[in-house]
Amino acid sequence: MAEKSPGLLDIEAIDGGFRLSGEIDASCIEALASILNPLPEGSGDITIHLGGVAFIDSSGLRELIDAHQRAERTGRRVLMTEPSAVVVRLFEISGLTKYLHLA
């Protein structure tokens, strides 16, 4: 199940979550929100694979933080797995590496 949003973001459902690749900016926030708000049903952790993300802006970052907070409120976790170097760097600059669950 691959869904092509109008922007440059690819969203693919994987076991326990989603794989994001491409560029995340304001133009694909709707697509991103459609999978993360509400979070997938269940009680386990949600995986967001960020290995193929080449660009993310502040609106994309906000969507990820929102998902993180929604999960925490119900005792779940959002695991951001294999973030690309670009994403890791942005998390660092934004002071989020300790706040989010990176794996």
Add this chain to the structure above:
Amino acid sequence: MQTLDQPDRESFAPVARLARQLLAAPISFVTVIDALGKPATYLLNLDESDNENDWSALSVAIAELTLAHEGVLEMSDGRDDPTLAALTRNSETCAFLAQRLVDIATTVCGVFGVIDRRRRNWTDQDRSTLVDLSGFAVAEIERRHAIRLKFAQDHSTEQLLHLAKALTAAAGIEEIMQRTSRIAGDLLGASLANAAIIDPEAGDLKLLYGKSIGIDDENRSTRLPLDATSPLGRAVLTGIPINLASPDEIANEFPREAVDAERAGLRALAAYPTRKGHAAIGFAWTQPVAFTDALSRTLATVAELFGLGLERASVSDRDRAVAQRLQRSLLPGVLPFVPGAQTAAMYEAGAAHMEVGGDWYDIVAAGPDRYVIGIGDVVGRGLHAAVTMGELRHAFAALISRTDSLAAIVENLDHFAQNVEGARLSTLVAASYEPSTGNLELISAGHMPPMVRRADGIVTQLPSGGPPLGLGEDIQRSTIKTSLADGESLWLYTDGLVERRGESVDVGFSRLRTAIEQLVTIDGDAALREVYEALGRPAADDVAVVVLMR
């Protein structure tokens, strides 16, 4: 979906909040004239102590006066008018400033006004701010009218609603085209949507394309003569929809078009004019089509929504210009004099076709030997971001007068950002500077790391700080301490200065470091300008930069 048609105060709230900030007017109101010509007045800003009914009658009376008056109407003392004096029960007097609103069809569509509880002489600045704010009120009214008009009709399917909503949010003509084309495909099975818009200067039609199948993207034309030889041209000229159900019908009516259609495998075409007659939208199918009444109605609705989208796009161009002016007026005009140092700051809005963002900065004298500098970025764009940015900056300035502790200021802004929806995840650097020693303390909340140019010319980047504001948990934020010697400078900036799509932000950082290292000038403003030029104009984002040179 119901949000589309709520005649509520909520949609005018940003305008009211701006009115309070920029005009210091405690009460504002908007009057909207409905389709039947009946005015309805909504009170916007009110303090908790205000009795709504008291101000309601007064604002209706002011609206009536203003509707009969072209342009801005004002009164410095409500006691001068017997009607108003009688209605001013709850305060000694009142003053008002109001403007009759006129929409793009030059129809009077309402009134926007502000009321003060005291005698007040309105300034030229007040008047021009009111005119700017009125522009937003008009845009909001137009948006609501346009949408309501559409859904008084019967074929309001979910997808048409979706299209209407998508088009009101579209930023420009390209986006309107894309969205219309996508919906046309989903809804009508049409494989291509194109559109032609009259270009008054060239005297012909400008062609726009949506999604295309089987059309050679490279070689397709971008202009079309304004005549009846093409379906789009004829639809624009006559204002009558054209339905061509089969290849035979296409060939009979438009021999030239038929060749292209056949080559592209298109077997049915339709062209529908917009209501204003300045454009038409085209549909194509790879199969013959039966043009039922229902289909024709839907096509006409899509065309009409498309036309409204185009009108809306020209309105949002106007919004953007006003928003930029307002954004500038929300930023500090003159920076305070900092002993033994030079300060300079700049703000540049994003490139054309992007709305204003939420970058801000401020420098506040906090004591005889203490200055606090702030720079920040509010998430989002447009009027809402500008309003939130103004509030955040005011909160920042207000907090400085109440506490000596930088940590306490940031902690309070954290709370502020938790409670004000638009402020959540704003980033910020707050810096406290002591002119006598050059000592600096900084706290960063998810913001771009500041740069310091040392006396030897080498630029170092300060460490990144904690997460953005308003995350709602107990966040411990570390304070960075450094100091500026003579000839050294501190650079604070927002992401638009360094971030470029398709490259790591580290590339941007190193570009910025180099630009600052290469500076020769010792003039703050010139240094800012040189660095900004050296980094090249960003594609989209707005940019704020503040420099402190000791």
